[in-house]
Amino acid sequence: MKLILCQPAIQRFEWELEVCLTNLQSVGFGMKDVVLLFTVNDYKVPETLASKYGVEVHTYTDKRSDRQYIPSVKPWLWWQYLAEDPEREKEDYFYFDSDVIFRKRPDFRKLKAKSDRWLCSNTLSYISVDYIKQCEHGEEILKRMADIVGVTVASLETINHNSGGAQWLISHPSAEYWRKVYADSNRLWQYLQTVDSNIQKWTAEMWSQLWNMMYFNIGPVISDELDFCWATDPVKRWNETKIMHNAGVTGDMHDLFFKGKYTDRVPFGEDLSFVDKLKCSYKYAQAIKAVK
Template identity: 35%
Template sequence: MLHSFVNVGVNLEDVHIVCAIHGGIDLYFDKLMQKYPGVLFSFYEDTRHDKVYISSIRPHILRKHFTAYPSLSEEVVMYHDCDIAFTKPLQLPENVYTDDTCYLSDTISYIGHDYIKSKGDEVLEAMCNIVGIDKETLETNEKNSGGAQYIMKGIDKYFWYDVENDCTRLFKNITELNKKITPQKEENYNPLQIWCADMWGVLWNLWKRNKETKIIPELDFSWSVSGKDLWHKHAIYHNAGVTEKNPELFFKGRYISKMPDLNLEVDNNTCSYKYYKLIQQAL
């Protein structure tokens, strides 16, 4: 990620890397700090009371980070996962930096109102009740149901506190609901992808705070499985979509506790290949 930032001219002094501590800070971060001077690396203890939902770590440590740096609530902040890369400079309309709207990547197909409703009215109603938002707000904002990469404004520690609580409750309650209703559905029924709970937590808490959201094409992104022609079409690449069932692609899950091998054979017709080339350069 940071290597791609340097490639496209991002000012590293604008970059905050926010990390959770589990038993200590990996020594590799010392190398990263030396290699990328200017980046602010922050580390926070994982003190969640409920750790059943892995991704709740994100709002948890962001709450702590926004507590440590309260001036961030007055900034225009781009929030994203660590498994992205910029393939070219991100060119955004000038109003993105000056208005009050929050801008998002297009994730309508897997977090929008219609997607949730397709899993059953009981799922939609349960999710709305958990977060305390009405179904009409979701339906009205179907075309604004973005996520993954966010440009956010006026966000403070209390926002992240609510996101952490809501996404944890969503994950736990809807996981149980999925178990209950799935056997009653048709054979080809696929339950709601509740691993996206933190995305609903972020989006719906923006709406609860009367924040306008808008999806813009400049934040469109490619995936690992995308054809290589999309690498330079979109400025953002998201290293996701690969499982162990895709041996021809780079699978990040193999390298949670070790560095990637540098002699892998990756399908050169995919964006995954382009990303792997970035990894080779960075290492």
């Protein structure tokens, strides 16, 4: 099994990956199993990470026809990586974002993905069909989004309670699948820009990834083993889950670590003593301090 992360080669992702890789080592993941995919921005970023951590890196010139929607870089990189060597389509992958840390390794004996059955974290509250329907003009938006991907609303209803995302265990993915996920991410994003609704638009790529599984006859299954907490959660959630996603903090939350402050500088060596010890954000601040 490979661990795979996809991102642009820019400073924000360099420090985030340093935090992530340091944490992965501390919970017992082998660095030789880590694959980092980058669009070429700063060549130093992949080189530094490869030499410091011994991970495998692949860089690709960003030839996306539409770069407006930043998350579409992830399926695009997957597509390039698999198309480059079809042998890579025979692997199993643990796929997650660079702003993730682990309290402990998930029990992979409980996480058996198959080529037609992939495992994911619970994201029902913001990805499920039920979520979309309760948004303004939700029924109409759902129908249009399903049309864009080429699936029926009825088929999406069948996976309503397995509408996962965020962290994935994927078996034998195809370049063709990721090519379509990339294209549909942009199409969904563009469509969502035109609607007057409170639907969360930024997650277009998550819907594209999940719904295209229906298109390619792959079933998603939510696993408790991949349950995760957010930076804004009470720290007891850290102990109830094995994964933390450093997201949800906004600039006005002055007692939590806000990654948006560090797009062009690193947080290493900063005084983070202000971070509330009763929130999961504190655990991320500790993970930053662990980077040597």
